[in-house]
Amino acid sequence: FDYLLLDIWGDYPSVQDALHVRSGTVSEFFRCNISMSYTMNVNNVLDDHKNLTSLGMQVLVFSGDHDMIIPHNGIEEWINWLDLTVDIDWRPWFVDGQVAGYTRKYKDGGYRLTYATLKGSGHSPPEYKRRECYEMFRRWIHYYPL
Numbered sequence: 001f002d003y004l005l006l007d008i009w010g011d012y013p014s015v016q017d018a019l020h021v022r023s024g025t026v027s028e029f030f031r032c033n034i035s036m037s038y039t040m041n042v043n044n045v046l047d048d049h050k051n052l053t054s055l056g057m058q059v060l061v062f063s064g065d066h067d068m069i070i071p072h073n074g075i076e077e078w079i080n081w082l083d084l085t086v087d088i089d090w091r092p093w094f095v096d097g098q099v100a101g102y103t104r105k106y107k108d109g110g111y112r113l114t115y116a117t118l119k120g121s122g123h124s125p126p127e128y129k130r131r132e133c134y135e136m137f138r139r140w141i142h143y144y145p146l
Contacts, residue, residue, distance in 0.1 A: 064121030
């Protein structure tokens with residue numbers, strides 16, 4: 001039912017206008033449109049991500065620990081490739097006194113990366129763990145520890 005409502009919402013012209021969807025390019029909105037035709041012309045973006053570390057950004061990366069599409073160990077390999085310094089090592093983070101996942105913080109000059117897992121979540125954590133995702137983002141955006 002949630003997906004049906006999203007598909008209906010995505011078909012509203014006012015929504016497509018707000019999202020800057022070019023008129024006539026989407027005849028019917030689907031949450032996960034796997035039939036899109038496109039040409040893949042980028043094989044690797046690792047260097048682009050590495051270049052972003054020089055911009056002094058604060059980045060939040062999160063993953064469901066039950067995600068079988070982009071598993072957390074692949075994300076951890078990508079973070080390791082960025083060659084950042086561990087600022088705060090692995091520790092649990094909590095919502096309402098319960099473990100919501102695990103987190104690790106990295107730094108490189110002014111660049112800060114917070115990585116968090118969401119315990120029991122699949123590929124799209126806000127779908128599975130709404131409260132935990134809200135708390136994670138609220139704390140991160142206000143510079144509070146998870």
